[in-house]
Amino acid sequence: MLRATLKSLLARKLRLILSGLAVVLGVMFVSGALVLTDTLNRTFDSIFADAYAATDVAVTAKPALEISELEGEEVPAPLPAATIDKIKTVSGVRDATGRIDLDGARVIAADGKVLTSFGPPRMGVNWTGVDDIMEMRAGRGPESDDEIAMNAATAALSGWQVGDRVPVLTREPKKMFTLVGVWAYTGGRDSLGGVQEVAFTTPVAQALMLGEANAFTSVVVRADDGVTPAQVRDDLTTALGADYQVRTGEELAADSAAGLQEGVGFFNQILLGFAGVALFVGIFLILNTFSIIVAQRTRELALLRAMGASRNQVIGSVMVEAVIVGAVAAVLGLAAGIGAGAGLGYLFSTMGGSSLTLAPVGVPLSAVISAFVVGIVITVIAAVLPALRASRIAPIAAMQEVATPDRPLTKLTVAGSLVTTIGATALGLGLFSDTGDTTIWLIIGGALVTFIGIALLTPLISRPVVSLLGRLFSWSLPGRLGRLNSGRNPRRTAITAAALMVGIALVTGVTVVMDSAKSSLKAEVARVLKAQIMISGDQAGPRPPTYDPAVIDEAATVPGVRAAAGVYHDMVQIDGEQRYVNATGDLATLAQAYGTTAPTLTEDQLAVSAENAAAWGWQDGRTVTVQASRGEPHTYTVAHLYPEGALPGSIILPAGAIKDFAITQPTIGYIRLDDGVSVSAVLPQIKALVADSPEVTAVDQQTFVDDQAAGFDQIIMMIQILLGLAILIAVLGVVNTLALSVLERTRELGLLRAVGLNRSQTMRMITVEAVVISVFGALLGVTVGAGMGSAVTRALENDGITELVLPWPRMATYLALAALVGVVAAILPALRAARLNVLGAISHD
């Protein structure tokens, strides 16, 4: 039995490879994600191990707010200089150095643009000399207050050289320094992990980075010879008490690496999402291929049954095929995944001009195991139905010429309706009722089940729709024949189209939600925002763009300006909950600039949107305690409620709160003009004011709204990549189906050629069949996607997505793309059909 299985497998290898490709892609993404994560994790481990190689023990003050790496940088609490003296008295401490290293030293490059970073921080540090892992490339460390040094990566990116005057943005607005030295790290590395570093003298670093004299962010301790770091750590912990965190260099390296590795997890999820789509679509393809193979092998399988093979042996024979295909796909996918992981790792290491020294690419055991598990399990699942069908072939079929009867679609339709209903119900529950933690699973599961249900219904829908679509091509005989052929096997047409449907439905759905959100945002901003000029910039990386607060004061004095207000932003803890807050110099001014009215807040009052106040139970007059990124907790009274959207953000703190924010510069500004003053008259003057804050620009309202909405376009872009992947897999499906059609209809093709159909007409016939199938799939996808997208949008109505926008041009593009897919997919099968030997084809059976 096994031998027969293997023989038949080999005879069909091309077809199986085609459908196996979908599994290969899925496995590639899974193993690629694991390889990438593994490589990056080891890279980070080694970076931090190096960075803290010269550190025996490090002391930091506990941060006021503990934040995970995903939400932002923790701001360490300042550590008073006196602590260093105390540390030095502890036994086993040979030496203790106060260090300042904080994110936020932004060098303005020689071309006038601020150096950006897509992940690694832009550190401002105090110069404490050249240590074991550093080496000077040029010059020396900073000695006077207007001197700086920078690491080689920063120097290379910015284009500055020793001796240049370099502008740097810190807690303070732009300041000029003389670059006196460039350093690198042992092993010829320009930086550790792509981090940009600028070194100031200690007092300057304290003033510009920390905002506090005589304080540090950490103290690096070297232990006496013969004393282990762990011992010193324990002694220091006892001596300093609970306000300080004492860690050995190794612990610090592990903690820091763990923080970054959390960030990498996000990357991983995207790749696993891709894998999920590829595998889900892949199931359709494999199911289709195995169904066809079983149908073609009817006589062979019946013969086996007639000779005494049991049903289970027949099932087993199909399953063995599935396992082999799955295993082969797993091996290929794993190999491709290792390549993809290495490639993505390389991209990651060079992203944003940073130069991460990547650890050698390794293949973790988890990647190998999951490749085989995913590859084989998916293929076997897809083969279950065809195997069952195979086992039901009667032995008598071996003796008879059995025309595969066109089985009625009733059962399939009933099952499809049932499954669709279940899926839609789950989706609806997830969207419109409060189901807590299970919501996301209800939505994802509901969507998947709905897809399957619709796929089951597709054969029924395909008849009228395909025949209607086909009429578009019926003006010529090859087109008409192609149309008739695409309607010949509704099941096969349907499942091929369904594979395409999934990808296009996902993309259309997301596009509907995003376009609706974008349009709602634009409408909302246009409705409430009366300010005509905004100061804002694009955020690249974790740190928002900021500008000099003096700009606001100066803008207020420009003739024609009625009010100007800057808004500061931070994440804080309020009564134990993490919340995003804004703060502004004077709420009354902000309200005036924004286009509403509000009182001035005292230092102990805050304003909150009425909607959030109701949700959180913050009635007027209630007091709440706010812990910002640094400093002591502060208690505020709820003093002003405003309608959601009437002022920026949901909580607004008074000016006094700003000094404890992680970033003490405004991130956005609103300027409202006097009635009758034209924007074009004032805008150039405001632009001139922000010239020294190159992270931001002054823009008019239209530009501002467009910029705000640009984020949605980025998400749509991302999701289009997913579309590309889904389309790629669907192409494989269409190619597969057509190749089979050509094979099955060899004799017909021979006849057509014999009676005078020429090669190009033959190719046209096949192409029309492909185009009809893929456009049908796209039509389904666009319809289902628009439906799902509309449902999600409606469900989010209370969350501010008030407008429903159906992206007609995009949907039309997807349909056009599908037609193109059909043409591309038809190329090989059509060539094959055209090249058929007429004589051989006619006598083919």
Place this chain on the structure above:
Amino acid sequence: MTATKTGGPVAARAEEIWKVYGSGEAQVTALRGVSAEFGRGRFTAIMGPSGSGKSTLMHCLAGLDTVDRGTVHVGGTEISNLGDKALTRLRRDRIGFVFQQFNLLPTLSAAENIRLPLDIAGRKPDPQWWETVITTVGLSDRLAHRPSQLSGGQQQRVACARALIGRPDVIFADEPTGNLDSRSGAEVLSFLRSSVREHGQTIVMVTHDPVAASYADRVVFLADGAIVDELADPTAETVLDTMKRLDTQTDPVML
């Protein structure tokens, strides 16, 4: 002698054609220098045992296969050096086919199958001729049916009508009754003969059935890739006798 000639105008002609399949030990010579003429308006049957080369000869005459040596003419055109495009055109416009396996398109109705060669060429059938053909094959009430709804004999009659509708120079029929019971077979053969007698159609038919061959005006016998005999105005008996005689001879006879 391996040549056979007819008096009068010629619809198709083979001159000294050779066809060799495979190479080395597996080499098979299917045709060894066959020359033959097929007269216009005549019904010729090609007979011979399996492997005699009769199908190969027909395929080469019909432009479905190429010859290794020699020339083939159809209606005055030499086709042995034509490319695929020209051959396709030739088949479309000047040759009709009837195959053993009916070979109809299952997606098309009987009428559409009959019209297929004209549709491919983008031509309209002559209404009068259409009527004549449909009536002769007796399919007037079956035109809207799909092939799967027709009997074998009806399907083969559709195939015959398809071959006739374009009034080709020659119709090649490859064992047209091979898959039919004797009654349906007789119907198809009478129909083919009447199209020759009444409408001057030229038909070349390959068969191994003496009864089928007796419907023809002339029978050409092939053995081992060469023409070994021929009969004019055959009957089933004379055909059978000739075949028996040929069977007992080891070498091709010289006529």
